[in-house]
Amino acid sequence: MNIYENDRDGLLKQAVEHWGQGAQVDMMIEEMSELTKALCKTRRAHSTEAMAKAVANVLEEMADVQIVLDQMKLIFGSPAEIETRKLERLAERLGKGGGTDGQEETKTTRSA
Ligand SMILES: [Mg+2]
Numbered sequence: 862m863n864i865y866e867n868d869r870d871g872l873l874k875q876a877v878e879h880w881g882q883g884a885q886v887d888m889m890i891e892e893m894s895e896l897t898k899a900l901c902k903t904r905r906a907h908s909t910e911a912m913a914k915a916v917a918n919v920l921e922e923m924a925d926v927q928i929v930l931d932q933m934k935l936i937f938g939s940p941a942e943i944e945t946r947k948l949e950r951l952a953e954r955l956g957k958g959g960g961t962d963g964q965e966e967t968k969t970t971r972s973a
Contacts, residue, residue, distance in 0.1 A: 873932045882936050889929045896922035947973060 877885050899915065899922040906912040934940070951973075 874935055877932050877935055885929060885932050889933055892925040892929050896926050
């Protein structure tokens with residue numbers, strides 16, 4: 862357990878209060894962009910060493926995105942109910958909710 866685990870939300874709230882909501886929204890955009898770039902680099906890694914470096918960078922940017930995304934939940938509210946609905950729909954699409962068996966789904970119709 863790290864020192865922030867006990868009051869993770871308190872720390873994130875403090876960050877929003879310190880830098881302001883607008884700055885943290887800008888940071889969200891920036892971090893998503895960095896993750897996008899890191900993911901693209903995994904597609905262009907053509908050696909074991911390059912892939913290891915690219916994956917390490919993806920993990921770094923995933924952590925950045927998660928930290929700022931959790932701040933977005935403090936600013937805009939929790940999407941937990943929406944997430945549950947979407948996960949239920951995903952389960953249906955994968956044939957786990959009594960819906961289609963997922964075979965009708967194509968890449969072009971797929972969404973989160
Ligand atoms: Mg970053």
